[in-house]
Amino acid sequence: MADKITIALDAMGGDHAPAMVVEGVKLSRERFPHVHYLLFGDQAVLEPMLAEHPELQSHCEIRHTDEEISAEMKPSQALRQGKRSSMRLALDAVHNGEAGAVVSAGNTGALMALSKFVLQMMSSIDRPAIVAYFPNQQGETVMLDLGANVECDANNLIQFAVMGAIFARAVMGISNPRVGLLNIGSEELKGKETVKAASAVLSQGDLPFEYHGFVEGDGIHRGDVDVVVTDGFSGNVALKTMEGTAKLFSHFIRQTFQSSLMSRLGYLFASHAFGKMKLRLDPRRYNGAVLVGLRGISVKSHGGADALGFSTAIAVAIDMVANGFLDRIREEMGKLDPAQIESLMAGVE
Amino acid sequence: MADKITIALDAMGGDHAPAMVVEGVKLSRERFPHVHYLLFGDQAVLEPMLAEHPELQSHCEIRHTDEEISAEMKPSQALRQGKRSSMRLALDAVHNGEAGAVVSAGNTGALMALSKFVLQMMSSIDRPAIVAYFPNQQGETVMLDLGANVECDANNLIQFAVMGAIFARAVMGISNPRVGLLNIGSEELKGKETVKAASAVLSQGDLPFEYHGFVEGDGIHRGDVDVVVTDGFSGNVALKTMEGTAKLFSHFIRQTFQSSLMSRLGYLFASHAFGKMKLRLDPRRYNGAVLVGLRGISVKSHGGADALGFSTAIAVAIDMVANGFLDRIREEMGKLDPAQIESLMAGVE
Numbered sequence: 001m002a003d004k005i006t007i008a009l010d011a012m013g014g015d016h017a018p019a020m021v022v023e024g025v026k027l028s029r030e031r032f033p034h035v036h037y038l039l040f041g042d043q044a045v046l047e048p049m050l051a052e053h054p055e056l057q058s059h060c061e062i063r064h065t066d067e068e069i070s071a072e073m074k075p076s077q078a079l080r081q082g083k084r085s086s087m088r089l090a091l092d093a094v095h096n097g098e099a100g101a102v103v104s105a106g107n108t109g110a111l112m113a114l115s116k117f118v119l120q121m122m123s124s125i126d127r128p129a130i131v132a133y134f135p136n137q138q139g140e141t142v143m144l145d146l147g148a149n150v151e152c153d154a155n156n157l158i159q160f161a162v163m164g165a166i167f168a169r170a171v172m173g174i175s176n177p178r179v180g181l182l183n184i185g186s187e188e189l190k191g192k193e194t195v196k197a198a199s200a201v202l203s204q205g206d207l208p209f210e211y212h213g214f215v216e217g218d219g220i221h222r223g224d225v226d227v228v229v230t231d232g233f234s235g236n237v238a239l240k241t242m243e244g245t246a247k248l249f250s251h252f253i254r255q256t257f258q259s260s261l262m263s264r265l266g267y268l269f270a271s272h273a274f275g276k277m278k279l280r281l282d283p284r285r286y287n288g289a290v291l292v293g294l295r296g297i298s299v300k301s302h303g304g305a306d307a308l309g310f311s312t313a314i315a316v317a318i319d320m321v322a323n324g325f326l327d328r329i330r331e332e333m334g335k336l337d338p339a340q341i342e343s344l345m346a347g348v349e
Numbered sequence: 350m351a352d353k354i355t356i357a358l359d360a361m362g363g364d365h366a367p368a369m370v371v372e373g374v375k376l377s378r379e380r381f382p383h384v385h386y387l388l389f390g391d392q393a394v395l396e397p398m399l400a401e402h403p404e405l406q407s408h409c410e411i412r413h414t415d416e417e418i419s420a421e422m423k424p425s426q427a428l429r430q431g432k433r434s435s436m437r438l439a440l441d442a443v444h445n446g447e448a449g450a451v452v453s454a455g456n457t458g459a460l461m462a463l464s465k466f467v468l469q470m471m472s473s474i475d476r477p478a479i480v481a482y483f484p485n486q487q488g489e490t491v492m493l494d495l496g497a498n499v500e501c502d503a504n505n506l507i508q509f510a511v512m513g514a515i516f517a518r519a520v521m522g523i524s525n526p527r528v529g530l531l532n533i534g535s536e537e538l539k540g541k542e543t544v545k546a547a548s549a550v551l552s553q554g555d556l557p558f559e560y561h562g563f564v565e566g567d568g569i570h571r572g573d574v575d576v577v578v579t580d581g582f583s584g585n586v587a588l589k590t591m592e593g594t595a596k597l598f599s600h601f602i603r604q605t606f607q608s609s610l611m612s613r614l615g616y617l618f619a620s621h622a623f624g625k626m627k628l629r630l631d632p633r634r635y636n637g638a639v640l641v642g643l644r645g646i647s648v649k650s651h652g653g654a655d656a657l658g659f660s661t662a663i664a665v666a667i668d669m670v671a672n673g674f675l676d677r678i679r680e681e682m683g684k685l686d687p688a689q690i691e692s693l694m695a696g697v698e
Contacts, residue, residue, distance in 0.1 A: 137600055147533055150541050184496055184585040192499050192582060217589025221597040230586075233541060236533040237583050238590045240566025245594035248570040251486055253602070256619070256626040263622035270606060270615025277605040 005034070005321050007314060008090040008099035011041030012068040013106020015304045018042070021105075022049040024310030025056060031311075032318050038063055038093055040086040065089055069106050071303070075113035087111060091118040094296040100321035101297035103288075103313050105305050111298065112148065112291060119296035122326075124333035127152070128293035129160050130232070130300075131167050134242070134286045136223035142168045142177075143220065145232040146239050146289060152231035154197035157181065158341065161202055162332050163292045164227040165209035170323035171316055174226050180215035182230035182238070198229075201341050208332050246281070288313035290320065292329075297321060354383070354670050356663060357439040357448035360390030361417040362455020364653050367391070369454075371398045373659030374405060380660075381667050387412055387442055389435040414438055418459045420652070427459035428466055436460060440467040443645040449670035450646035452637075452662050454654050460647065461497065461640055468645035471675075473682035476501070477642035478509050479581070479649075480516050483591070483635050485572035491517045491526075492569065494581040495588050495638060501580035503546035506530060507690065510551060511681050512641045513576040514558035519672035520665055523575050529564030531579035531587070547578075550690050557681045595630070637662035639669065641678075646670060 009025070011018040018041050025037050036059050039046055043064035050060055067084040082088045087106050093099040095118050104111050116128060129145035144164050149156065161179050168177035181199055183191035191214065202211040212225045217238060220228050230238070253274075257267040267274075279285075287309040289300045297320050301313035320326075358374070360367040367390050374386050385408050388395055392413035399409055416433045431437045436455050442448040444467050453460050465477060478494035493513050498505065510528050517526035530548055532540035540563065551560040561574045566587060569577050579587070602623075606616040616623075628634075636658040638649045646669050650662035669675075 135597075137597055150533070182586060184499070184582055184589075217586045217591075218593035218596070220590060221593035233533055234583055234586050237531060237566045237579075237587050240533075241569060241587045241590045242566075242594045244567035244570035245591045246598065247567070248484075248486055249595065249598040252626050252630070256622045259622045259625070263619040266615040266617070266619025266622070268615070269618065270612040273605045273608045273612035273615070276608070277601050281601070 005032075005318060006036040006038060006099045007317050007321075008038045008093040008102045009040065009314075010087040010090045010102065010104035010106050011039040011046055012086040013104040013111075013303075014301065014310070015105075016306060017105060018046055019049060020305060020307045020310050022046070022053070022056075023307030024305075024314060025060060026053055027307055027311035028314045028318075029056060029059060031315065035059065035318055037061070038090070038099055040065060040090040040093070041068070042066055063089060063093075069110045071107050073107055073110055075109040078107065078110035079113055079117055082110065082114065088114055088118070091115060091296075091298065094298070095119055101299060101317035103299045103301060103310070103317050105301035105303055105310060105313070108300060108303070111300055115291050115294055115296075115298040119294040119298060122293055122295055122329065122333070124330065125159050125163070125293040127156050127159070128291050129163065130235075130289050131164060131292050132239075132286070132289040133172060135281060136221050138223040140172055140226075141220055141223060141228060142172065142226060143228040143230070143235060143239065144292070145230065145235050147232045147236035148291065149232040151233070152194065154194045154201065155341065157194065157198035157229055157231070158201055158205075158336070159293070159333070161198070161209070161211075161227070161229045162207065162336070163329055164229055165207070166325060166328045166332060167290065167292065167320075168226050170325045170328070171319045172226070176210055177226040178210045178212045179227040179229060180212040180219070180225035182220075182228050182234055183214040183216065185214055185216050205341075206335060284309035285312060288316035290316060295326070297325065354381075354667060355385040355387060355448045356666050356670075357387045357442040357451045358389065358663075359436040359439045359451065359453035359455050360388040360395055361435040362453040362460075362652075363650065363659070364454075365655060366454060367395055368398065369654060369656045369659050371395070371402070371405075372656030373663060374409060375402055376656055376660035377663045377667075378405060378408060380664065384408065384667055386410070387439070387448055389414060389439040389442070390417070391415055412438060412442075418456050420456050422456055422459055424458040424462035427456065428462055431459065431463065437463055437467070440464060440645075440647065443647070444468055450648060450666035452648045452650060452659070452666050454650035454652055454659060454662070457649060457652075460649055464640050464643055464645075464647040468643040468647060471642055471644055471678065471682070473679065474508050474512070474642040476505050476508070477640050478512065479584075479638050480513060480641050481588075481635070481638040482521060484630055485570050487572040489521055489575075490569055490572060490577060491521065491575060492577040492579070492584060492588065493641070494579065494584050496581045496585035497640065498581040500582070501543065503543045503550065504690065506543065506547035506578055506580070507550055507554075507685070508642070508682070510547070510558070510560075510576070510578045511556065511685070512678055513578055514556070515674060515677045515681060516639065516641065516669075517575050519674045519677065520668045521575070525559055526575040527559045527561045528576040528578060529561040529568070529574035531569075531577050531583055532563040532565065534563055534565050543580075554690075555684060633658035634661060637665035639665060644675070646674065
């Protein structure tokens, strides 16, 4: 299957574009030798860059445009004025079937708006969600929604659970993912009504995953489940909070090693091991957030990504295409009986 | 002022009670030599423990009861059946003016329910909130609500902001706290409507703190503000997520130091410095969550607290009493003009 895969790239999006896009493709080719790439962007800039890598020529095609979406552009502007932009044309290539997925490190708001507009929602999904994954104590955790929806109802959460489980299977290779709903769980406060309603349905449904029940914030990084499902507000808060705490610890570790002559000596001995730990937690290895729920695959790379980071986002796109992510969603959503969900939710106080 | 302070202690609450309560009082006495304590619990057990510390005798009074709230008891049960429990009697002592605050390491749900029932809400506050503080890169961050309210409206958030600021001043000694509202802030998603409405009011009000605006999850531990205000769901998710990420890092640091002979040697040199870092982040130094918005001061110690942890919770209670926390809340809430808030909020889309 992988020999037919084509990925559309917004070659002009991101702080280090287009150089990191071309270098990212070079790294990806080592891992996925048969994938093809459509690079949307300025031919005059891209051509000499590609020329430096003769081995990429047969797998890459430049699609020229001299327009791009700037980092400052508002989503509404991008929709109106960005029709010839590299981001928009890359999405069009997915829409018209030329490519299986798009990857962009450009303007997040614009990519979300354009993805929804060009690719359209799946008929079985009410709201899109942003999904990504990061390290936990044992392996990796998938989480969604990371910010596409400020408010979510129980039905949204159920759909996110299905999409998250299929993502975990397609991208992480977890055959029977454990899925949990983020909640707050002290005795007196059993959490949100919407979360409880979604839980009642998930506990009884015939679903393509193992429903674990509620998970609290400290269970995310402990790896209590493979997939954490929540609304976009809490999901974004949790994700950013993790980043902040990780930075706090990095800051304290650095400060600690520099605090005395003895600790500096200690660092000399332990630096190799800490280098490996840094590599294990390297954000570039966890790059690539996906807007799921659309009729096409749209992957957002971090704007500041380098070639390694961008190639990780490309790998996410390839895994989703190769493992038939969209067909699997359609199939599993078709199995959910809306009438049954309705009646189950009506039973929740 | 401090020589008139009396603190009521639930001597039977907590995994290591009552020994850690008595030892905690001993540690507190070194820091606050003039404070008096009422110890509610089993006289037959407490008396011999106190007898070992003759210096405490003149500052401690045992109030006997052989009933206590178990860890498993539901809040509703505690309300009905716990009328002679050590927790309830300690709260009664605050209500009837014998003590300025209560500290308990017992059942959280029961303490919240009994505190609300016995102490009652302040007339100017609609909902209570749980507030606590923890380390950031520069100093400490106060956050509320940590779980008392799953849903909050804009007015609740405004009241939490006022209470959080006064807490920061009373307990952390920050004279002009910077207060921020937790939100998610990408370009296309300006966050929750309730948060935006609260922000509109806080931006214009004559308030006893500096309103900073929105803060995202990664700003909490960076120390963007002194006080982070949010609803109980997001607050609890953020707090628990921090705990989980901190544990993930501790796990990786341990694993890294043990990973090779060289890294073990490194640890030998750096262990003193890492010991100091551990001390800096010691959760026992950040023990004591307070249920604010009531007509009395009720401090919850972690259930697993040892004497040092419990003495920190006692210190929080003493600071709040000594700095007139309750009077300050009444005073500042009185300055907020409900009609003005109403009209400001009506102007927010």
